[in-house]
Amino acid sequence: MAFLHAVSTGKSATKSVLKSRSLTPYLLLAPGLIWLVTFFIIPIFSLGSTSTMVRPEGAQIGVYVQELRFANYVDAFLANQDQYIRSFVYAGLATILALLIAYPLAYAIAFKSGKYRNILLVLVIAPFFTSFLLRTIAWTQILADSGPVVSAIKVLPFIDDLFRINNTSTAVVIGLAYNFLPFMTLPLYASLERIDPRTLEAAGDLYANGLTTFRKVTLPLSMPGLVAGTLLTFIPAAGDYVNAAILGNPGTKMIGNVIESRFFAVVDYPTAAALSFTLMATILILVTVYIRRSGTDELV
């Protein structure tokens, strides 16, 4: 997962001799960039094109013609605004939850783990290797109505007998936060690890208490990791449909679920495309604003 470190190492990179005046860089770039243009950029345009198509009267299912009908966007949004807004709310909540879990974890690994640091880092990544679908399904069993967690909570006096976790929005948010936790932890660790512990001692020496030290020194210094981690959690979470499908109920559907079912169940490609496009545009705007505001421009 070294790529997550990249996010915070970019800035401090030592000045290196950059060679110029040659064709080599373009030859190196060409194959990869052509791949990305062909299978990422063109499809995005293709998607844009599909999004304004219309199904002609009486045509076969799945046949659409281009009529530049931009009203598709309005229709698609109005029909699915609940799921749309829900996606961002869930993704936001999951990101906050993941941050609350990951920050102390990353902090502990960076400053309190001593010689076990590498082992702990491997352990953060390790759950990745069990298929994330299996792990998500495992949560449905663990959080099942008759399962150990719910039964334990029901023992508490003020808990309703109908209390459940499975198939609720809580379960979806927990699942999302769980899924992307390593993506949050590793960039945070990477930027915390670079902090010289002596700067924290210096803050203490200069009359800052624990909380002030954290607020004025640790937190600002870990900002690049925090930005990277929240993005790496929020973006995939907003587009995810697996957690909502497995852990949620019909009332917790996210925009990903709609896109998926429009594509496969309903075979309504224009609506699916319009929704995808809107989702992507919204995320890009949010990401741009977020990066600008947090002052970490060199994310790539």
Add this chain to the structure above:
Amino acid sequence: MTTINAPMPSLSHRASRWFSRNLIRIYAALAFIYLFIPVAYTFAFSFNDAGKSNLVWQGFTLENWQNPCGAPQVCQAVVNSLQIGVISTVLATILGTMIAFALGRYKFKGRKSTNLLIFLPMATPEVVLGASLLAMFLNLRVNPGFWTIVISHVMFCISFVVVTVKARIASLDPRLEQAAMDLYANERETFRYVTLPLVMPGIAGAALLAFSLSFDDFIITNFNSGVVSTFPKFVYVSAARGIPAQAYVIGSAMFFIALIIVIVGQVVSRKRKKI
């Protein structure tokens, strides 16, 4: 704890002091438990004598581990996933590493747009990546299948490879390459004997990452796979009617294999450093 004349703190006081001092460690331990509960659950239920639907504990058996291909189609799905993973990893690692070297070692026009093109796929939700690619394949009347999966996996892995390898290149001390040139190595030899070996751990890490992203991908695959099954797709599809315990065996086995690879890699690199 060498204070001599200090009054002995009370037990509860000491306990609360220990607690506050170790608060962050306790918290980290809880976070690890949270991370590993589903893994442990998966491992435990891989021994469940459950038959077709692995939902309720029925009793302990080793049969699932002895016969992981026992459930229909599960092994075909795993083989597909492995093949796709390997091909995608090789392609994405080569293409991504080349881009990383161009970005890390050369001055050229269009650097900004290149960076943007690398960043965008990472900032696009998988559902959009999958849907847009499928929309294009459908417009071109290409039937999705094995190779469309490979194409999509290479596409989303490239960016991660670039970022990983570029970070490694950026952390190289430029004086090492200057030293090689100073010691009579021309540009090609400098690359071959100094730059490449030093960037290699980054490339290896990128490849491992690409493989795990590919092997575990469901959303993009689901859009572009047609009738071809992969392991995550198999799990998702069978979730409705109950997942066979063999899938849990494979999930757990992957976990341990990956863990062993990582640990062996660490030990080897540490040994190499010592000799």
Add this chain to the structure above:
Amino acid sequence: MANNKVSQDTGDLKLDRVSKHYGDFCAVDDLSLIVPDGSFFALLGPSGCGKTTTLRMIAGLEEPSAGTISIGDTDITTQKSYRRNVNTVFQNYALFPHLTIFENIAFGLRRRGVKDIKSEVESALNLVEMAHLAERKPNQLSGGQQQRIAVARAIVNRPEVLLLDEPLGALDLKLRRQMQIELKRIQTEVGITFIHVTHDQEEAMTMADTIAVMNQGKIEQMGSATDLYEAPKTAFVANFLGQCNLIKGKITSRAGDKATVTAKGLTFEVPLSRVATSNDSVFLGVRPEKLRLDDTGVNSIKNCVVTDRSFVGTSTQYLVRAPWDLELVVFEQNDEGLHDLRVGDTVSLEWDPEHTFALDGAGDINAGADLDDEE
């Protein structure tokens, strides 16, 4: 290398009117220099003076904006760094972390297709007394050991010129002293031209035969350590090498072999050979250890007040205020003649004319002071 003398009379290194510009910034300004074959030469100056750029141009890591560089009769100005027979001991050593010590040293030999690599590497390791470390990796070595390996890796190629870029900067004081002697020994043994870049004046004075003091891309003065210290030609050199008392004054007469300088109504004598300027406005200079707390000499200042004293072992250092706005530093040896003055005591200062020098009085009297601790 049965005989460690590897230099084979390759000729002097010549820099002829070399300049290096980075945009508007001029790092090296029309610099000309001849380094005699087989000498230990130091480029000394504060950070940003252009010494490292000069070194990198000799190494072939930068190309001069103007001028030529040659060794003997060969022009190497635009030769690629891997083609020129010049090797560098890099700052922080730049040992290849993925190769063993043996392979690090063998690197240059392998690139040039040298036959008997094993014995060459072994004798280089013996030269730096590190033979037992051949199979280790660089990160298992201490700073001092890495330093020696870096020297061995360069010297094994028998370069015509060996460049050392602040080679001792990362070592602690004691190790640095030891390595200074060690490097000097190696240089004497192999007879290669060493060019040593440093901002540490003591280091340069300890090792080099010839020192060039650089400031703002130009060479201020070149000479042996003694020359530079006893007879500096500019205020910058006087202040940068050791401590110096400079008094602003005016030459009132030049007669015979001496000049007379007046400052604040007092007159001082200085040998004409030690007057570095034709200008009459001068800085009169004298080193702190040349001052005596007496009032019998030709050059003296009476009615001074001690404002500070600090005992530093071999000597006591006084800060003494002259009757006008001038503070002088005085070092007094801790021997029988010790005065043991207190702050507030009134004293007189005197020194010999032959320890006096006169510098051009235009420019900054503090140039080069307090610069040597940078970087």
